[in-house]
Amino acid sequence: MIRVLLAEDQAMVRGALTALLNLESDIEVLGSVADGEAAWRELQRLKPDVLVTDIEMPGLTGLELAQRVRRHELPMKVVIVTTFARPGFLRRALDAGVGGYLLKDSPAEKLAEALRTVHRGGRAIDPELALEAWSDADPLNDRERQVLRLAGEGQAASDIAQQLNLSHGTVRNYLSEAIGKLGVANRIEAYRLARQKGWL
Amino acid sequence: MIRVLLAEDQAMVRGALTALLNLESDIEVLGSVADGEAAWRELQRLKPDVLVTDIEMPGLTGLELAQRVRRHELPMKVVIVTTFARPGFLRRALDAGVGGYLLKDSPAEKLAEALRTVHRGGRAIDPELALEAWSDADPLNDRERQVLRLAGEGQAASDIAQQLNLSHGTVRNYLSEAIGKLGVANRIEAYRLARQKGWL
DNA sequence: GCGTACGAGTGACAGCCGTCATCCGCTGCT
DNA sequence: AGCAGCGGATGACGGCTGTCACTCGTACGC
Numbered sequence: 274m275i276r277v278l279l280a281e282d283q284a285m286v287r288g289a290l291t292a293l294l295n296l297e298s299d300i301e302v303l304g305s306v307a308d309g310e311a312a313w314r315e316l317q318r319l320k321p322d323v324l325v326t327d328i329e330m331p332g333l334t335g336l337e338l339a340q341r342v343r344r345h346e347l348p349m350k351v352v353i354v355t356t357f358a359r360p361g362f363l364r365r366a367l368d369a370g371v372g373g374y375l376l377k378d379s380p381a382e383k384l385a386e387a388l389r390t391v392h393r394g395g396r397a398i399d400p401e402l403a404l405e406a407w408s409d410a411d412p413l414n415d416r417e418r419q420v421l422r423l424a425g426e427g428q429a430a431s432d433i434a435q436q437l438n439l440s441h442g443t444v445r446n447y448l449s450e451a452i453g454k455l456g457v458a459n460r461i462e463a464y465r466l467a468r469q470k471g472w473l
Numbered sequence: 474m475i476r477v478l479l480a481e482d483q484a485m486v487r488g489a490l491t492a493l494l495n496l497e498s499d500i501e502v503l504g505s506v507a508d509g510e511a512a513w514r515e516l517q518r519l520k521p522d523v524l525v526t527d528i529e530m531p532g533l534t535g536l537e538l539a540q541r542v543r544r545h546e547l548p549m550k551v552v553i554v555t556t557f558a559r560p561g562f563l564r565r566a567l568d569a570g571v572g573g574y575l576l577k578d579s580p581a582e583k584l585a586e587a588l589r590t591v592h593r594g595g596r597a598i599d600p601e602l603a604l605e606a607w608s609d610a611d612p613l614n615d616r617e618r619q620v621l622r623l624a625g626e627g628q629a630a631s632d633i634a635q636q637l638n639l640s641h642g643t644v645r646n647y648l649s650e651a652i653g654k655l656g657v658a659n660r661i662e663a664y665r666l667a668r669q670k671g672w673l
Numbered sequence: 674g675c676g677t678a679c680g681a682g683t684g685a686c687a688g689c690c691g692t693c694a695t696c697c698g699c700t701g702c703t
Numbered sequence: 704a705g706c707a708g709c710g711g712a713t714g715a716c717g718g719c720t721g722t723c724a725c726t727c728g729t730a731c732g733c
Contacts, residue, residue, distance in 0.1 A: 283556065288581020289489035292496055356483065381488020416710080427661035429689070443711055449691050459691080459719095461627035461661060616680080629719070643681055649721050659689095659721080 275392045278319055279305040280312035280326040280335065281354075290325075290354075290384075297385045309333020313341065321349060323372070323388055328355040328362060336362065339369035350391045354384065359471025360406040363398070367406070373397035411472040417451040420444055422473050425464035475592045478519055479505040480512035480526040480535065481554075490525075490554075490584075497585045509533020513541065521549060523572070523588055528555040528562060536562065539569035550591045554584065559671025560606040563598070567606070573597035611672040617651040620644055622673050625664035 277294060279302055281287040287305050294300050303319045306312045309332040316324060316338075324342065326335040333341075339351045352373035353366050366374050372391035375383060376399050387397035413421070416437075423433045434444045452463045467473045477494060479502055481487040487505050494500050503519045506512045509532040516524060516538075524542065526535040533541075539551045552573035553566050566574050572591035575583060576599050587597035613621070616637075623633045634644045652663045667673045 283577040284580045285554065285575070285577045285584060286486055286489065289486065289493040292581070293489040293492040296492055354485065375485070377483040377485045380484045381492070384485060425661070427657070427659055427665060429659070431689090440712055442713060445689095445691070446693095446711085449693085452691070457627070459627055459629070461625070465627060631719090640682055642683060645720070645722090646681085649723085652721075 275300045276322045277302050278321040278324050282330045323350045325352045339371050343370045361471030363406040412454045420447045424460045475500045476522045478521040478524050482530045523550045525552045539571050543570045561671030563606045612654045620647045624660045
């Protein structure tokens with residue numbers, strides 16, 4: 274019997290996935306939670322065999338959860354189930370030692386299958402995504418990422434400078450650097466590209 | 474017996490929702506499809522009582538589907554199930570005469586409940602969203618929307634002008650108008666706000 | 674037929690953006 | 704001590720952005 278905890282913020286999807294997994298005779302959903310903090314609490318209380326988690330959740334993200342599980346050396350596997358086919362996300366997940374990484378685009382049967390594989394000690398990584406993940410690494414450094422995030426919200430260089438305790442000109446230098454590294458024409462395209470790749 | 478067709482692009486969610494609905498004894502899922510065109514075909518073939526559809530799908534969106542159903546006067550109800558709490562979307566859905574509009578954030582039981590209500594001829598609209606929808610209408614005109622969409626992709630005024638066969642200056646005038654109407658400081662914020670409201 | 678509202682364009686101005694060369698201070702290496 | 708490397712700052716340049724006042728044509732209302 275595979276004992277599962279499910280973390281997913283959209284209630285309807287959470288309910289539906291629970292229904293789906295409960296159809297499997299060898300899988301038992303111990304509980305389901307809507308955010309990262311709740312997941313962390315229930316994780317320690319219920320001690321499931323596998324944590325199935327989304328990435329984008331209020332509070333702790335699924336990636337941060339996976340990192341915590343690894344850091345505390347909890348004896349359980351983590352399977353990420355997400356909408357985002359972003360190479361950067363997969364890489365961070367692998368660095369956190371997750372057992373599985375599935376896209377919500379892949380067929381429903383794959384989920385139970387992946388849980389079994391991971392429970393046996395194997396890995397279940399979306400194959401096409403796995404290729405991409407090693408092809409292009411994030412070329413941005415910390416400052417560039419910070420600056421790009423804020424610029425993407427529509428903030429001007431001076432606003433960003435104030436928030437990061439940098440000078441107006443330095444912010445523009447970092448933005449220029451980021452734009453150059455990503456091979457695009459302006460901050461907006463840079464933001465969009467970085468976001469799409471899962472780098473910010 | 475309520476006969477349902479399900480349209481949802483994410484395969485895993487599609488499978489999970491099917492499992493969820495099949496648990497209900499008075500609901501039968503006739504089929505499920507992954508995009509708008511397929512939904513339109515199956516709609517005519519299977520003649521379900523209710524179409525349950527996502528909004529963001531390849532090809533036809535759920536909103537366009539609902540419009541078609543209305544225009545062809547097909548004898549079925551439409552229930553939208555979406556991630557997006559955007560007033561503009563709800564308003565367009567209501568204009569298209571949908572029977573229900575639910576958020577994936579609301580609990581799973583609500584779905585079956587909503588299907589029954591709608592099947593009886595009632596309406597199932599997410600209550601908080603319903604309020605918002607009538608409060609703020611889209612202040613933008615067609616040109617402003619077009620220009621804003623392209624600006625949001627990082628295009629410069631001159632590029633946009635070329636694509637729309639307008640002059641460089643006119644594009645900037647429209648952008649300025651949009652920025653003013655939305656009460657923000659620049660094109661990026663304008664784009665984000667308009668998008669969040671479901672106006673573009 | 675006349676006023677007017679509307680879509681589109683023009684020109685000017687101030688300020689912001691993207692780029693680049695250069696500089697400063699600090700850390701680490703040897 | 705000497706030097707390279709790095710994070711950050713500076714200043715200048717040209718181009719783009721956001722704003723505004725004004726013009727022009729054309730369709731519409733009466």
